[in-house]
Amino acid sequence: MEFKSKHLLGLENISKSDINILLKTAFSFKKVLERSIPKVPTLRGKTVVNLFFEPSTRTRFSFELAEKRLSADTVNFSASSSSVLKGETLKDTIRNIESMKIDLVVMRHSSPGASLYLSQCINAAVINAGDGAHEHPTQALLDMMTIQEKLGSIEGLNIIILGDIKHSRVCRSNIFGLQTMGAKVGVCGPGPLLPRDIEKMGVTVYPTVEDAIAEADVLNILRIQLERQKGGLFPSLREYRNLYGITKERITQAPKKLLIMHPGPINRGVEIDSEVADGEHSVILKQVTNGVAVRMAALYLLSGKEANKIIKESS
Amino acid sequence: MKLKSNLMDSKSISRTLKRLTHEILEKHYGVDNLVIIGIRNRGDILAKRIIESIRNIESHEVPLGMLDITLYRDDFRQSNETPVLQETDISFDISNKKIILIDDVLYTGRTIRAALDAIIDLGRPALIQLAVLVDRGHRELPIKADYVGRNIPTSKTEEIQVKLKEIDGEDSVWLIEP
Numbered sequence: 001m002e003f004k005s006k007h008l009l010g011l012e013n014i015s016k017s018d019i020n021i022l023l024k025t026a027f028s029f030k031k032v033l034e035r036s037i038p039k040v041p042t043l044r045g046k047t048v049v050n051l052f053f054e055p056s057t058r059t060r061f062s063f064e065l066a067e068k069r070l071s072a073d074t075v076n077f078s079a080s081s082s083s084v085l086k087g088e089t090l091k092d093t094i095r096n097i098e099s100m101k102i103d104l105v106v107m108r109h110s111s112p113g114a115s116l117y118l119s120q121c122i123n124a125a126v127i128n129a130g131d132g133a134h135e136h137p138t139q140a141l142l143d144m145m146t147i148q149e150k151l152g153s154i155e156g157l158n159i160i161i162l163g164d165i166k167h168s169r170v171c172r173s174n175i176f177g178l179q180t181m182g183a184k185v186g187v188c189g190p191g192p193l194l195p196r197d198i199e200k201m202g203v204t205v206y207p208t209v210e211d212a213i214a215e216a217d218v219l220n221i222l223r224i225q226l227e228r229q230k231g232g233l234f235p236s237l238r239e240y241r242n243l244y245g246i247t248k249e250r251i252t253q254a255p256k257k258l259l260i261m262h263p264g265p266i267n268r269g270v271e272i273d274s275e276v277a278d279g280e281h282s283v284i285l286k287q288v289t290n291g292v293a294v295r296m297a298a299l300y301l302l303s304g305k306e307a308n309k310i311i312k313e314s315s
Numbered sequence: 316m317k318l319k320s321n322l323m324d325s326k327s328i329s330r331t332l333k334r335l336t337h338e339i340l341e342k343h344y345g346v347d348n349l350v351i352i353g354i355r356n357r358g359d360i361l362a363k364r365i366i367e368s369i370r371n372i373e374s375h376e377v378p379l380g381m382l383d384i385t386l387y388r389d390d391f392r393q394s395n396e397t398p399v400l401q402e403t404d405i406s407f408d409i410s411n412k413k414i415i416l417i418d419d420v421l422y423t424g425r426t427i428r429a430a431l432d433a434i435i436d437l438g439r440p441a442l443i444q445l446a447v448l449v450d451r452g453h454r455e456l457p458i459k460a461d462y463v464g465r466n467i468p469t470s471k472t473e474e475i476q477v478k479l480k481e482i483d484g485e486d487s488v489w490l491i492e493p
Contacts (some may be wrong), residue, residue: 001399021399024399024400025399025400027402028383028400028401028402028403029400031402031403032386032403035436035437036437036438037436037437039436040386040387040436041386041387041432042385042386042387042388297400300386300400304398
């Protein structure tokens with residue numbers, strides 16, 4: 001078993017073996033996090049840059065914590081307080097930061113493909129922390145870790161993603177990753193929020209939320225991105241709740257013991273009711289805990305790769 | 316790589332482990348507060364056998380811990396591949412315990428240095444002692460084993476390979492020439 005990926009840009013082109021190593025490593029790190037001293041010296045002397053061109057609280061916090069738990073040095077960059085405002089291009093920003101001798105870059109950017117571009121510009125290993133509506137691999141990995149932890153295996157499960165499929169990078173990464181791991185993936189949401197030809201990704205489209213609940217082992221409920229609702233993609237939040245909101249009444253109809261997931265932040269009373277979000281089926285906070293472990297695994301596995309190259313170049 | 320000579324067979328390994336067990340029990344006047352921690356990937360198996368041996372002698376079950384030192388290695392930057400992470404499984408509180416650390420081969424001492432750091436991160440034991448099946452010399456750190464199965468002088472180009480039934484299908488210790 002050897003980890004082959006050099007960057008973590010998305011789950012579309014990553015092998016089942018690499019996903020398995022990532023998840024296995026994450027479970028080991030989860031144990032480290034449960035210790036009285038939840039910190040290991042592994043990445044001592046390594047520098048990680050968190051490049052956040054788009055606002056983020058939990059992903060950024062989770063990455064920072066993962067880096068600190070591994071004893072890496074971290075530098076934070078946010079677009080709102082940097083030279084981006086002075087008109088610097090992405091490439092120049094990256095090259096400048098690279099000149100300061102860094103080992104890993106974690107980047108969130110509003111443009112799909114930004115992290116791929118970054119990985120082609122620099123030598124450091126790149127972790128995509130979300131690029132536009134493209135991918136968000138660590139979120140999907142932590143979802144998969146949570147499913148594996150709760151249900152034992154991902155293979156053969158019916159996992160249904162609900163809500164704003166069109167704008168969701170979390171959804172795309174989940175579809176790729178879950179299919180690689182042998183799960184059946186379904187989606188459900190209002191027509192205007194489903195991308196055209198989504199069936200071509202190999203997913204089942206469920207017309208109503210009741211149909212979805214009748215067949216699901218796991219419901220992954222996406223956030224209704226309120227900031228995108230000015231375009232009138234559905235009539236009102238109230239109507240959305242009536243048709244697609246996950247209420248206690250709806251999940252009691254489920255024939256299987258449902259696992260309720262949500263990447264957060266949740267809009268209580270819109271896509272999910274408080275009773276469900278805080279109820280027995282919900283693993284939403286477990287997802288957050290697992291997020292730190294998954295990110296530690298990604299940092300750990302990719303920093304070794306970078307080391308190889310440095311050694312090769314210097315010898 | 317060729318096997319140069321067979322240094323220990325199944326019987327001598329078993330006798331040596333019994334002797335080590337007796338030495339440990341003698342030194343500590345029994346099993347009070349004693350815990351055994353094996354370093355993966357073979358020290359943990361030897362640790363299990365020593366625990367079994369203590370059970371036969373004292374009719375007492377000593378707690379077993381397994382330590383993975385990957386995260387504490389000092390050659391992380393130099394290694395050719397990212398080592399696969401295994402779990403550290405120490406399910407008891409190590410505070411004020413007498414820890415006997417078990418490994419198969421003692422060589423540079425760097426593994427033991429890493430293991431000591433890993434243990435200290437888990438708590439403050441009363442003491443830590445080291446038992447190894449083979450000591451082959453060439454220490455790079457001021458580390459010494461308290462209980463040694465066999466002292467085998469080697470040259471730096473040679474290697475010692477310990478094979479154990481549970482992983483390798485047989486019990487033996489080999490000197491290997493590159």
